[in-house]
Amino acid sequence: MAQEENILEVRNLNVSFRVRGSEIEAIHDISLDLKKHETLAIVGESGSGKSVLIKTFTGMLEQNGRISHGTVSYKNQRLNELKTNKQWDKIRGKEIATIFQDPMTSLDPIHTIGSQISEVIIKHQGKSKKEAKKLAIELMERTGIPNAAQRYNEYPFEYSGGMRQRIVIAIALACRPEILVCDEPTTALDVTIQAQILDLIKELQQEYHFTIIFITHDLGVVASIADRIAVMYSGKIVEIGTSEEIFYDSRHPYTWSLLSSLPQLAKKGEELKSIPGTPPSLYKKIVGDAFAPRNSYAMSVDFKADPPMFKVTDTHYAKTWLLDQRAPQVEKPEQILNLHQHMLEMSADDFTKEETV
Amino acid sequence: MNNSEKETLLSIKNLEITFGSGKSEFVAVQDVNFDIHKGEIFSLVGESGSGKTTIGRAILGINPTSNGQIIFDGKQINGKISKKEKYEIERKIQMIFQDPSASLNERATVDYIISEGLYNYNLAKDEDERVAKVQEMLENVGLLPEQLYRYPHEFSGGQRQRIGIARALIMNPKLVVADEPISALDMSIRAQILNLLKKFRKEQGVTFLFIAHDLSVVRYISDRIAVIRAGRILELAETEELFNHPIHPYTKSLLSAIPIPDPLIAKQRKNFVYDPNMHDYSTEGPTFKEILPGHFVYCNEDEAEKYKAELQ
Numbered sequence: 001m002a003q004e005e006n007i008l009e010v011r012n013l014n015v016s017f018r019v020r021g022s023e024i025e026a027i028h029d030i031s032l033d034l035k036k037h038e039t040l041a042i043v044g045e046s047g048s049g050k051s052v053l054i055k056t057f058t059g060m061l062e063q064n065g066r067i068s069h070g071t072v073s074y075k076n077q078r079l080n081e082l083k084t085n086k087q088w089d090k091i092r093g094k095e096i097a098t099i100f101q102d103p104m105t106s107l108d109p110i111h112t113i114g115s116q117i118s119e120v121i122i123k124h125q126g127k128s129k130k131e132a133k134k135l136a137i138e139l140m141e142r143t144g145i146p147n148a149a150q151r152y153n154e155y156p157f158e159y160s161g162g163m164r165q166r167i168v169i170a171i172a173l174a175c176r177p178e179i180l181v182c183d184e185p186t187t188a189l190d191v192t193i194q195a196q197i198l199d200l201i202k203e204l205q206q207e208y209h210f211t212i213i214f215i216t217h218d219l220g221v222v223a224s225i226a227d228r229i230a231v232m233y234s235g236k237i238v239e240i241g242t243s244e245e246i247f248y249d250s251r252h253p254y255t256w257s258l259l260s261s262l263p264q265l266a267k268k269g270e271e272l273k274s275i276p277g278t279p280p281s282l283y284k285k286i287v288g289d290a291f292a293p294r295n296s297y298a299m300s301v302d303f304k305a306d307p308p309m310f311k312v313t314d315t316h317y318a319k320t321w322l323l324d325q326r327a328p329q330v331e332k333p334e335q336i337l338n339l340h341q342h343m344l345e346m347s348a349d350d351f352t353k354e355e356t357v
Numbered sequence: 358m359n360n361s362e363k364e365t366l367l368s369i370k371n372l373e374i375t376f377g378s379g380k381s382e383f384v385a386v387q388d389v390n391f392d393i394h395k396g397e398i399f400s401l402v403g404e405s406g407s408g409k410t411t412i413g414r415a416i417l418g419i420n421p422t423s424n425g426q427i428i429f430d431g432k433q434i435n436g437k438i439s440k441k442e443k444y445e446i447e448r449k450i451q452m453i454f455q456d457p458s459a460s461l462n463e464r465a466t467v468d469y470i471i472s473e474g475l476y477n478y479n480l481a482k483d484e485d486e487r488v489a490k491v492q493e494m495l496e497n498v499g500l501l502p503e504q505l506y507r508y509p510h511e512f513s514g515g516q517r518q519r520i521g522i523a524r525a526l527i528m529n530p531k532l533v534v535a536d537e538p539i540s541a542l543d544m545s546i547r548a549q550i551l552n553l554l555k556k557f558r559k560e561q562g563v564t565f566l567f568i569a570h571d572l573s574v575v576r577y578i579s580d581r582i583a584v585i586r587a588g589r590i591l592e593l594a595e596t597e598e599l600f601n602h603p604i605h606p607y608t609k610s611l612l613s614a615i616p617i618p619d620p621l622i623a624k625q626r627k628n629f630v631y632d633p634n635m636h637d638y639s640t641e642g643p644t645f646k647e648i649l650p651g652h653f654v655y656c657n658e659d660e661a662e663k664y665k666a667e668l669q
Binding site (some may be wrong): 045046160161190191192193194195196199217218219220221223224226243244247257258259261262263264265266271272273274275276278339340343344 | 404405406513514515516543544545546547548549551552555570571572573574576577610611613614615616617618619620621622623624626628630631
């Protein structure tokens with residue numbers, strides 16, 4: 001990918017929430033650049049802070065949450081300084097739009113699908129009702145709704161989950177945003193529909209040239225869509241790199257376990273690799289590396305000090321003591337050692353079969 | 358593996374399930390036939406609305422059937438059965454639900470949730486035995502003794518699913534219907550739960566009907582797989598056979614939708630969408646045919662010939 005300018009810059013961001021009188025930190029010292037026209041995937045388990053992070057881009061943090069330190073800049077504008085909804089209205093939806101996980105709750109059940117799309121067009125593009133309807137139907141067709149003109153007057157309950165998600169995408173695109181944030185857009189959908197929605201998002205990106213932030217807990221899903229991947233754990237980015245670097249040459253043990261727990265890579269008859277334990281509670285103070293208690297590669301230093309970001313290449317960074325000069329050489333889990341070779345062999349069978357059809 | 362050597366635990370014959378009546382009648386499941394052998398993990402895979410959960414619920418007697426038979430351990434269990442029989446069956450067939458937060462009683466402690474079945478069926482002679490049983494099960498599913506007196510909301514999704522599994526398996530069931538038990542969980546936690554189910558199969562010989570929408574998950578866990586769409590089973594085969602020789606175009610489309618965890622391959626791959634109108638059934642209707650030994654496909658004679666030729 002050619003060197004593109006940064007469209008969004010996050011610097012040393014801390015986000016904390018006030019819960020029952022005490023302050024807990026959900027995001028800790030995150031710095032991140034989003035390049036124009038790229039697709040950045042943020043991968044992490046529930047509670048890793050990935051959703052909290054993207055909420056700071058659209059001012060949608062819960063009332064008890066606040067940015068306690070650091071900056072978020074969008075095209076040289078400091079988003080962390082915006083306060084009122086009026087200020088945010090210029091950004092939210094218009095510049096940065098979000099697609100949420102559950103397409104049922106993000107649509108209004110008592111308004112027709114059509115009116116929900118045209119409402120946005122009227123508000124953000126200042127079109128008349130008639131023009132808005134025409135544009136809305138166009139968008140519905142573009143996002144793959146058959147008989148769009150007819151279905152314009154239907155209600156969300158008359159749509160299937162996949163179709164609803166297409167509508168949510170249509171609404172997000174109606175404002176021609178620069179950045180499209182997809183917060184687990186396919187998690188609630190069937191695999192077949194998931195594949196279609198991913199294809200749709202990719203196609204639309206080609207056409208509308210927006211930048212994508214794609215959030216998911218499933219590393220397998222992002223291989224087809226992401227240019228770069230950031231892996232989050234316990235409120236921190238633990239590894240970031242290009243898609244190829246993360247899949248073929250990951251350095252952080254957490255990324256290794258995420259990859260090797262994918263059922264696609266499991267060998268028949270063998271125990272599926274799982275990550276023992278659960279992510280740490282935010283209420284407890286963590287000393288050292290937050291992943292250490294679940295990490296089979298943990299060294300004693302991991303329980304004492306939080307590792308810094310080590311540079312692997314210009315695009316690839318990982319936050320693990322294993323990259324320190326003094327650390328011993330360790331071998332990755334065997335499932336992911338020759339991942340590309342392994343996948344090539346598996347898909348080779350598929351290709352030979354396809355030809356016979 | 359030879360099927361005839363295996364003992365059949367559950368047999369479903371020409372099952373039909375309809376909802377509503379008259380004009381609004383809707384046939385959710387039709388012509389479904391399959392056997393589940395003792396000790397195997399049998400998976401039913403399909404998209405939402407395919408009827409997979411409806412079949413699972415029919416086996417438990419939650420959904421009434423309109424036609425066909427469900428035979429469990431040699432006895433028919435659908436339709437009219439005596440209260441006593443029903444009571445027995447409810448112990449022998451247990452269910453694990455998809456959403457671990459909606460399926461646990463929020464006002465009960467873990468201790469009570471796991472013991473409830475023991476109380477209802479007097480499975481523990483005295484309090485000591487009950488406590489011992491609960492403790493043992495708790496350990497089996499990987500929860501800690503001090504968590505016994507906590508409430509469901511204090512647990513994460515994966516832990517709640519463990520409680521759901523403990524509650525089902527403490528009854529010593531012969532068959533467990535697991536309805537998408539991992540769909541609501543994080544990827545890293547899914548592996549833990551799948552391994553746990555496999556452990557119970559291995560150590561206690563529990564038979565599972567595993568319901569899922571994702572073939573990649575199912576490959577790892579199941580012995581045989583049935584692919585269901587719009588209330589009909591379209592293909593049924595042993596797991597590796599199904600993955601190596603998928604025959605029905607719908608099965609192929611499901612396989613092509615599995616995300617590939619490899620950016621170079623994933624970015625090139627084309628997603629194949631199944632069109633149910635592609636079949637020409639004008640002259641001859643389809644039936645469930647055995648194309649290869651143990652490998653069944655829903656097709657007509659012409660298609661069967663074509664499929665067989667492709668396999669040569």
